[in-house]
Amino acid sequence: MMRNTILLFGIIATFVIAMFGLTILPKMFIDDAVKEPTYFTPFEVTEGHRIFVREGCIYCHSKQVRPEGFGADFERGWGRASVATDYRNLLPHNLGTMRTGPDLANIGARQPGRDWHYLNLYQPRAINEHSIMPPFPWLFEVVGEEARPGRDGLSLPEQYRVPGSKVLPTDEARYLVTYLISLDQQIAGVD
Amino acid sequence: MRTNLTKEKRKPVDPGSNQPNTLSVSELDRKARFVVMFLILSGMFWLLFGTLLALVASLKMHLPDWLGTAGWLTFGRVRPLHLNTMVYGWASLTGAGVALWMLSRLLKVPVMLRGYIIVAGAVWNIALLVGSVQILAGHSRGIEWLEFPVSTMVVIVLCVIIMSASVVMMLKIRKVKQLYVSVWYLIAAFLWFPLLGLVSSLPIFDTPTVQASMNWWYAHNALGLWFTPVGLAAAYYFIPKVLGRPIYSYGLSLLGFWGLALFYNWNGFHHLIGGPVPTWFVTISISASVMMVIPVVVVAVNHHMTVVGSFRAVINSPTLRFVVFAAMSYTFVSLQGAAQALRSTNEVIHFTHFVVAHAHIGMYAFVTMMLFGACYYIIPRITMREWHSKGLIKWHFWLTALGIVIYTVALQGIGVFQGFAMINPDVPFTDTVTMTIPYLVARSVSGFLMTAGHLIFVWLVFRMVYRPGEQPATPLVWNKIREEFAS
Numbered sequence: 001m002m003r004n005t006i007l008l009f010g011i012i013a014t015f016v017i018a019m020f021g022l023t024i025l026p027k028m029f030i031d032d033a034v035k036e037p038t039y040f041t042p043f044e045v046t047e048g049h050r051i052f053v054r055e056g057c058i059y060c061h062s063k064q065v066r067p068e069g070f071g072a073d074f075e076r077g078w079g080r081a082s083v084a085t086d087y088r089n090l091l092p093h094n095l096g097t098m099r100t101g102p103d104l105a106n107i108g109a110r111q112p113g114r115d116w117h118y119l120n121l122y123q124p125r126a127i128n129e130h131s132i133m134p135p136f137p138w139l140f141e142v143v144g145e146e147a148r149p150g151r152d153g154l155s156l157p158e159q160y161r162v163p164g165s166k167v168l169p170t171d172e173a174r175y176l177v178t179y180l181i182s183l184d185q186q187i188a189g190v191d
Numbered sequence: 192m193r194t195n196l197t198k199e200k201r202k203p204v205d206p207g208s209n210q211p212n213t214l215s216v217s218e219l220d221r222k223a224r225f226v227v228m229f230l231i232l233s234g235m236f237w238l239l240f241g242t243l244l245a246l247v248a249s250l251k252m253h254l255p256d257w258l259g260t261a262g263w264l265t266f267g268r269v270r271p272l273h274l275n276t277m278v279y280g281w282a283s284l285t286g287a288g289v290a291l292w293m294l295s296r297l298l299k300v301p302v303m304l305r306g307y308i309i310v311a312g313a314v315w316n317i318a319l320l321v322g323s324v325q326i327l328a329g330h331s332r333g334i335e336w337l338e339f340p341v342s343t344m345v346v347i348v349l350c351v352i353i354m355s356a357s358v359v360m361m362l363k364i365r366k367v368k369q370l371y372v373s374v375w376y377l378i379a380a381f382l383w384f385p386l387l388g389l390v391s392s393l394p395i396f397d398t399p400t401v402q403a404s405m406n407w408w409y410a411h412n413a414l415g416l417w418f419t420p421v422g423l424a425a426a427y428y429f430i431p432k433v434l435g436r437p438i439y440s441y442g443l444s445l446l447g448f449w450g451l452a453l454f455y456n457w458n459g460f461h462h463l464i465g466g467p468v469p470t471w472f473v474t475i476s477i478s479a480s481v482m483m484v485i486p487v488v489v490v491a492v493n494h495h496m497t498v499v500g501s502f503r504a505v506i507n508s509p510t511l512r513f514v515v516f517a518a519m520s521y522t523f524v525s526l527q528g529a530a531q532a533l534r535s536t537n538e539v540i541h542f543t544h545f546v547v548a549h550a551h552i553g554m555y556a557f558v559t560m561m562l563f564g565a566c567y568y569i570i571p572r573i574t575m576r577e578w579h580s581k582g583l584i585k586w587h588f589w590l591t592a593l594g595i596v597i598y599t600v601a602l603q604g605i606g607v608f609q610g611f612a613m614i615n616p617d618v619p620f621t622d623t624v625t626m627t628i629p630y631l632v633a634r635s636v637s638g639f640l641m642t643a644g645h646l647i648f649v650w651l652v653f654r655m656v657y658r659p660g661e662q663p664a665t666p667l668v669w670n671k672i673r674e675e676f677a678s
Contacts, residue, residue: 004370010452011379015416018456019390022408026472027401034398053333056267062542066465071538075616082467087399092333095403095466099542099613100252102620124255130625132255138262 030084039088048179049090051172055136061104062096065185079106079185086185101133106185115154117177118169123160139173142166213299213366222301223292224573226308228656230288231566233316235649237280240323242642244273249635253628263327271338272326278413279339279347280319282558284312286421287354289565290377292573293428294358297374298365304357311350318346334402336410341392348388355381372444373424379452380420387412400467408459414553415455419521422561423451423490426518429568430497433511434504439496443489450486454479461532464541480532487525494518509584513564516592520556524549539614544627545606548599555641556595563591563648570655579654583647590644597637605630 052058067081068074074081082105087093111117119126122140124133140154142165153166169177214222248270251257258264295302302308322343325331331338339347358381362374370378387409396405431438438444460468460476498505498515505511527549530536540546567584571577578584605627612618612626 007370007375007378008382010449011382014452014456015383015386019386019408021457021475022459022472023390023396023401023405026404026468027396027398029469030400030404031398034400053331054329055262055265056271056331058333058335059267059270064466066538070465070534071541072614072616076620084400084467086467089398091397091399091402093399093403093406094333095399095463097335097462097542097546100544100624128621130621132252132624132628134251134255134266135259136262136265137260 034085034088036088041089042178044175044178045182046090047172047175048177048182049094051139051176052094052179053092057104058094058096060098060100060133061102062099063094063103063105063183064096065103065105073103076102077106077110078103079109082185101131104180104183106183108181108184109186112181114177114181117180118154118173119156121173121176122154122167122169123156126157126160136173139176140167140169143168214301216296219295219299219301220292220573222305223295226302226305226312227288227292227569227573229309230291230312231285231570232652232656233312234281234283234285234288234562235652236316237276237284237319238645239649241273241276241281242638242645244269244276246635246638246642248273249631249638253631253635262329268327268329268331271331271335272323274336275326275338276319276323277554278336279322282418282554282562283347283351284315285562285566286418286558287351289425289562289569290380290421291354291357292569293373293424293565294361294377297367297371297428298361299367300361300364302357303360303364304353307353308357311353315347315350318343318350334406336413337391337406344388344392348385348392351381351385351388355385371427372438372441372448373427375448376420376424376427379448380417380424383412383416383420387416403463403466404460404468404472407462411459411462412456414558415451415458418554418558419451419455422517422521422558423447425561425565426490426494426514426521429510429514429564430494430518433508433514433568434498434501436497436501439493443493447486447490447493450482450489454482454486458483458528458532461537464532464534464537477532477534481529483525484529487522487529491518491522509578509588510564510568512588513560513567516588517557517559517561517564520552520560524552524557527552539610540606541610542613543606543609544602544630545610548602548606551595551602552599556599560591560595563587566648566652570652574655576655578651580651583651587644587647587651590640590647594637594640594644597640598634601630601633601637 064082065079066073073079086105087095116127118140120133121136123135123137124131125135142162143153145153145164145166147166148168151168153168156167247258247264248266251266251269255266262268291302291308318339322339325340325343326338330340332340337344358378362378391405391409396402427438427444457479458476460473461480464473464477466473494515505515531540531546531549567578609623609627612623613620
């Protein structure tokens, strides 16, 4: 009987101690540094982050920069090493585990132009023919050439153009791109 | 109960001896029939669904414009759903069925709370269905391994708790004195998994980096504290059972179990090497990952020494083929995992396809193959029917085994090159993508092989469950001499 008590106690104890060590302890160390009552994220960025999560961007793009000397992140211009305070209030976290595509922690500094992002989201192969990124045409609307006067459609290469129509980003595409451009690892404290 | 136990203490105890009121094995199996088959068949449905998602995701990696206009089929939704259906559908449901059956046999009592477990299983299936629709509709929780919305996760945890209650009841009324090593693993699994699920659903992890910590603590432990114990319990059960000889060493079993409990729990942070968490947290996990070598080698030696001298039986028994393949994969994937956790290796292979393949050796070559092997043993015994075709079982084994080997060689091979290219700033990033494409195609081919294997498996089980006629007279083995004896 004694032996079985040890078994049950051991099963629970090993679990609880490690749970404390790997979840509660980090919380005690990190939370205070990160939680700022005055920290404000604009609506467009919050919405863009939501769409980033919805479309599962994180399964191919990490959003964490490794320190200089560990990997080539710095040399590739992906920014300085990420620290806990770079991530403040946008949940879920987007650290990621995969780099089928490049890291995005610093994408706003590398590609500050909105049009580049629109084109890349609508048809990645219009920018890089070797890209294997999925297209996201549902973030765009295809309208007649005369519709919405004053708004220019995306400047697509010939093979992706539909004659007599133009491609316009929807609100969702605008939010997503605002979020992506906000990702800038040159300065501290931007989520 | 208590007086009984104290009396028995004075007598020498034979753990296997039949005591009065003990049900015969066939009676235990008859009682377990409906609940275990329900869980296994539910799991098989999710296996097929998850396989379909896997194929779509794999093809999309090299055919990015295929189905490119359907938002609900985009890679970023199909891939997480593939993981979630395989993990919480196939491996968890079938694993739970196999675990309950083993406990019934090992404790010599019928599965308890059978009616409740069937209701729980049905609710679990509905939760998976709802969760699947949610992920495809874009309502993923967005945390790897926890993409199902919290509501789905909580329902699944409650269903597991009902099974855990059944396990505790079986333990209380058990008809054996000593607990076999498989029982330790299964008790631990049924305590650890609901706890993991509950903690992961708590709303206290409300800053991104802390959530990432919880994320990898959970994800690594879901494999290490739920699927691994169930898989190892099956290996410890079926290897001696089919060979008809005891496990090599009790002491090694003990060391293997406590080693796993002590070290696996702490492994999670090796997923965050180089990430924005304090370095000393990561170092703890790296040490624990390397310490995992002890329980892994101990278990491998224990299994190897049990099998040694009986390798013919491994080839001849459908169950043992799968189980031994799975047990060897466990050793391989765990040692690989310990090596991967080192900073120098991690610098190269982190963020590459190498890790994707590593995860598949764990969940497929180990867990899934182990469950296949268990099914080949359990289903004939609880349905009282025999498998219909030796040839098809062989096909199932070779298609799935070859499939996962091609998968591993292709992705881990190119993963290393991809990693070295990625840490070399002179190589343009696009080259790290283009170099992988032939190997991503090879992965899709291996996916089709495994799919064919799964279809054969489902067909064999379907024939067994729905066609009671045309029974082979004897159990199937691939051994001429034994066949002649049997006929």
